[in-house]
Amino acid sequence: MKIPQCVGVARRRHRCLFYAHNPYLVCAVHLDGVNGNSCLDFREDPNADPVELWEPEGASYYNGELILQPQHRLTQQQQLELLDTHPMFTGRCPQCGYEFDRDWSARVHWDCPNSECGWMDDSV
Template structure:
Protein backbone atom coordinates (compact mmCIF):
# COMPACT_ATOMS: atom_id res chain seq x y z
CA UNK A 1 0.00 0.00 0.00
CA UNK A 2 1.75 3.25 -1.10
CA UNK A 3 1.51 5.47 1.96
CA UNK A 4 3.53 8.71 1.99
CA UNK A 5 5.13 10.20 5.14
CA UNK A 6 2.59 13.01 5.44
CA UNK A 7 -0.35 10.53 5.66
CA UNK A 8 0.18 10.14 9.41
CA UNK A 9 -0.52 13.88 9.91
CA UNK A 10 -3.64 14.02 7.70
CA UNK A 11 -7.23 14.41 8.95
CA UNK A 12 -8.34 11.76 6.44
CA UNK A 13 -5.83 9.11 7.60
CA UNK A 14 -7.69 5.90 8.54
CA UNK A 15 -5.26 4.52 11.18
CA UNK A 16 -6.14 1.11 9.74
CA UNK A 17 -3.68 -1.50 8.41
CA UNK A 18 -5.99 -2.23 5.44
CA UNK A 19 -6.91 1.34 4.42
CA UNK A 20 -4.77 4.44 4.04
CA UNK A 21 -7.57 7.01 4.07
CA UNK A 22 -11.19 7.57 3.11
CA UNK A 23 -10.31 9.36 -0.14
CA UNK A 24 -7.44 7.08 -1.24
CA UNK A 25 -8.06 3.66 0.38
CA UNK A 26 -5.13 2.06 -1.48
CA UNK A 27 -2.84 5.07 -1.10
CA UNK A 28 -1.64 7.70 -3.57
CA UNK A 29 0.49 7.08 -6.67
CA UNK A 30 2.96 9.92 -6.17
CA UNK A 31 5.04 11.71 -3.57
CA UNK A 32 2.30 14.18 -2.64
CA UNK A 33 -1.45 14.10 -2.05
CA UNK A 34 -3.76 16.85 -3.31
CA UNK A 35 -6.34 15.91 -0.66
CA UNK A 36 -3.98 16.31 2.31
CA UNK A 37 -5.57 18.14 5.25
CA UNK A 38 -3.29 18.89 8.21
CA UNK A 39 -4.63 17.35 11.42
CA UNK A 40 -4.34 20.03 14.14
CA UNK A 41 -4.18 17.30 16.80
CA UNK A 42 -1.35 15.38 15.11
CA UNK A 43 1.95 15.00 16.92
CA UNK A 44 4.43 17.58 15.57
CA UNK A 45 7.37 16.19 13.64
CA UNK A 46 10.41 16.73 15.81
CA UNK A 47 13.74 17.11 14.08
CA UNK A 48 16.08 16.25 16.91
CA UNK A 49 19.38 18.03 16.52
CA UNK A 50 22.25 17.13 18.84
CA UNK A 51 24.78 19.80 19.69
CA UNK A 52 27.29 20.14 16.87
CA UNK A 53 24.97 18.77 14.17
CA UNK A 54 22.64 20.31 11.58
CA UNK A 55 20.04 19.18 9.07
CA UNK A 56 20.86 19.68 5.38
CA UNK A 57 18.19 18.58 2.86
CA UNK A 58 16.52 16.48 5.56
CA UNK A 59 19.71 14.60 6.50
CA UNK A 60 21.39 15.00 9.89
CA UNK A 61 25.05 15.94 9.38
CA UNK A 62 27.45 15.73 12.33
CA UNK A 63 30.04 18.47 12.51
CA UNK A 64 33.61 17.82 13.65
CA UNK A 65 33.82 17.92 17.43
CA UNK A 66 37.11 19.79 17.70
CA UNK A 67 37.49 23.30 16.38
CA UNK A 68 40.82 24.98 15.87
CA UNK A 69 41.39 28.41 17.28
CA UNK A 70 42.39 31.18 14.88
CA UNK A 71 45.98 30.94 16.12
CA UNK A 72 46.03 27.15 15.49
CA UNK A 73 44.60 27.68 12.00
CA UNK A 74 47.29 30.24 11.15
CA UNK A 75 49.99 27.90 12.48
CA UNK A 76 48.60 25.09 10.32
CA UNK A 77 48.77 27.31 7.21
CA UNK A 78 52.37 28.27 8.05
CA UNK A 79 53.60 24.72 8.70
CA UNK A 80 51.46 22.09 6.94
CA UNK A 81 53.00 20.51 3.80
CA UNK A 82 49.79 21.12 1.87
CA UNK A 83 50.59 24.83 2.01
CA UNK A 84 54.39 24.81 2.22
CA UNK A 85 55.32 21.73 0.17
CA UNK A 86 57.84 20.74 2.88
CA UNK A 87 57.88 18.43 5.90
CA UNK A 88 57.42 20.48 9.10
CA UNK A 89 59.96 18.33 10.99
CA UNK A 90 62.89 17.76 8.58
CA UNK A 91 62.05 20.29 5.83
CA UNK A 92 62.18 17.58 3.12
CA UNK A 93 60.38 18.63 -0.05
CA UNK A 94 57.25 16.73 -1.14
CA UNK A 95 56.35 15.91 -4.76
CA UNK A 96 54.58 18.76 -6.50
CA UNK A 97 51.53 16.63 -7.48
CA UNK A 98 49.42 17.99 -4.63
CA UNK A 99 46.02 17.69 -6.32
CA UNK A 100 45.73 13.91 -5.77
CA UNK A 101 47.46 13.74 -2.38
CA UNK A 102 45.41 12.84 0.69
CA UNK A 103 48.09 11.92 3.24
CA UNK A 104 51.21 13.98 3.85
CA UNK A 105 53.51 11.45 5.52
CA UNK A 106 57.25 12.09 5.25
CA UNK A 107 59.39 9.19 4.02
CA UNK A 108 62.59 10.95 5.18
CA UNK A 109 61.95 11.42 8.91
CA UNK A 110 58.71 9.48 9.48
CA UNK A 111 56.55 12.52 10.32
CA UNK A 112 52.87 11.57 9.88
CA UNK A 113 49.99 13.90 9.13
CA UNK A 114 47.29 13.26 11.72
CA UNK A 115 44.90 16.00 10.61
CA UNK A 116 42.88 13.66 8.35
Protein backbone atom coordinates in the same frame (compact mmCIF):
# COMPACT_ATOMS: atom_id res chain seq x y z
CA MET B 1 7.16 6.59 -5.10
CA LYS B 2 6.78 7.83 -1.53
CA ILE B 3 7.28 11.51 -0.86
CA PRO B 4 8.82 13.13 2.24
CA GLN B 5 5.39 14.41 3.31
CA CYS B 6 4.23 10.79 3.75
CA VAL B 7 7.17 9.34 5.65
CA GLY B 8 8.47 12.34 7.58
CA VAL B 9 11.96 13.52 8.42
CA ALA B 10 13.25 10.20 9.75
CA ARG B 11 12.00 8.42 6.59
CA ARG B 12 11.01 5.40 8.66
CA ARG B 13 7.81 6.68 10.25
CA HIS B 14 4.73 6.68 8.08
CA ARG B 15 2.74 9.83 8.84
CA CYS B 16 -0.16 9.62 6.39
CA LEU B 17 -3.56 8.27 7.39
CA PHE B 18 -3.75 6.48 4.02
CA TYR B 19 -0.54 4.45 4.50
CA ALA B 20 -1.39 0.99 3.14
CA HIS B 21 0.71 -1.04 5.66
CA ASN B 22 1.63 -3.24 2.71
CA PRO B 23 5.17 -3.52 1.28
CA TYR B 24 3.76 -3.88 -2.25
CA LEU B 25 1.60 -0.73 -2.20
CA VAL B 26 2.89 2.80 -1.86
CA CYS B 27 -0.41 4.25 -0.66
CA ALA B 28 -4.01 3.08 -0.25
CA VAL B 29 -5.25 6.03 -2.36
CA HIS B 30 -2.40 6.29 -4.90
CA LEU B 31 -1.27 2.72 -5.41
CA ASP B 32 1.75 3.65 -7.55
CA GLY B 33 2.55 6.84 -5.67
CA VAL B 34 1.99 10.44 -6.69
CA ASN B 35 3.56 12.47 -9.47
CA GLY B 36 5.50 15.36 -8.02
CA ASN B 37 6.64 16.32 -4.54
CA SER B 38 3.31 16.74 -2.78
CA CYS B 39 -0.02 14.96 -2.39
CA LEU B 40 -3.42 16.65 -2.26
CA ASP B 41 -4.83 13.64 -0.39
CA PHE B 42 -2.27 13.67 2.45
CA ARG B 43 -3.93 13.46 5.86
CA GLU B 44 -1.84 13.47 9.04
CA ASP B 45 -2.38 10.20 10.92
CA PRO B 46 -3.41 11.15 14.47
CA ASN B 47 -1.90 7.89 15.77
CA ALA B 48 1.45 8.32 14.02
CA ASP B 49 4.59 8.77 16.08
CA PRO B 50 5.47 12.45 16.39
CA VAL B 51 8.18 13.68 14.04
CA GLU B 52 11.41 13.99 15.97
CA LEU B 53 13.05 17.36 15.44
CA TRP B 54 15.67 16.95 18.15
CA GLU B 55 19.15 17.90 17.01
CA PRO B 56 22.24 16.87 18.95
CA GLU B 57 24.73 19.63 19.63
CA GLY B 58 26.94 20.15 16.59
CA ALA B 59 24.37 18.82 14.10
CA SER B 60 21.50 20.20 12.07
CA TYR B 61 18.89 19.05 9.61
CA TYR B 62 19.49 19.85 5.95
CA ASN B 63 16.85 18.82 3.43
CA GLY B 64 15.42 16.36 5.96
CA GLU B 65 18.76 14.69 6.72
CA LEU B 66 20.72 15.09 9.96
CA ILE B 67 24.21 16.39 9.18
CA LEU B 68 26.98 16.31 11.80
CA GLN B 69 29.27 19.33 11.91
CA PRO B 70 33.03 19.03 12.44
CA GLN B 71 33.77 18.69 16.14
CA HIS B 72 36.89 20.80 16.42
CA ARG B 73 37.46 24.35 15.27
CA LEU B 74 40.93 25.79 14.99
CA THR B 75 41.74 29.10 16.61
CA GLN B 76 43.17 31.83 14.43
CA GLN B 77 46.64 31.15 15.88
CA GLN B 78 46.32 27.42 15.05
CA GLN B 79 45.20 28.27 11.51
CA LEU B 80 48.23 30.53 10.98
CA GLU B 81 50.54 27.86 12.36
CA LEU B 82 49.01 25.33 9.98
CA LEU B 83 49.65 27.65 7.03
CA ASP B 84 53.28 28.07 8.11
CA THR B 85 54.04 24.38 8.73
CA HIS B 86 51.71 22.00 6.87
CA PRO B 87 53.21 20.30 3.78
CA MET B 88 50.10 21.19 1.78
CA PHE B 89 51.22 24.82 1.96
CA THR B 90 55.00 24.50 2.32
CA GLY B 91 55.75 21.38 0.26
CA ARG B 92 57.97 20.09 3.07
CA CYS B 93 57.59 17.78 6.07
CA PRO B 94 57.45 19.96 9.19
CA GLN B 95 59.55 17.47 11.16
CA CYS B 96 62.40 16.39 8.84
CA GLY B 97 62.14 18.77 5.87
CA TYR B 98 61.45 16.00 3.31
CA GLU B 99 60.32 17.66 0.07
CA PHE B 100 57.04 16.29 -1.27
CA ASP B 101 56.35 15.80 -4.98
CA ARG B 102 54.31 18.66 -6.43
CA ASP B 103 51.21 16.49 -7.08
CA TRP B 104 49.26 18.46 -4.51
CA SER B 105 45.90 18.42 -6.27
CA ALA B 106 45.72 14.60 -6.17
CA ARG B 107 47.06 14.20 -2.62
CA VAL B 108 44.70 13.56 0.30
CA HIS B 109 47.10 12.37 3.03
CA TRP B 110 50.37 14.11 3.78
CA ASP B 111 52.16 11.52 5.93
CA CYS B 112 55.93 11.76 5.54
CA PRO B 113 57.29 8.91 3.37
CA ASN B 114 60.71 9.20 5.05
CA SER B 115 60.83 5.99 7.14
CA GLU B 116 63.16 7.59 9.69
CA CYS B 117 60.82 10.56 10.30
CA GLY B 118 57.39 9.07 10.98
CA TRP B 119 55.50 12.41 10.89
CA MET B 120 51.79 11.81 10.25
CA ASP B 121 49.16 14.29 9.13
CA ASP B 122 46.41 14.33 11.74
CA SER B 123 44.41 17.14 10.14
CA VAL B 124 42.23 14.75 8.09
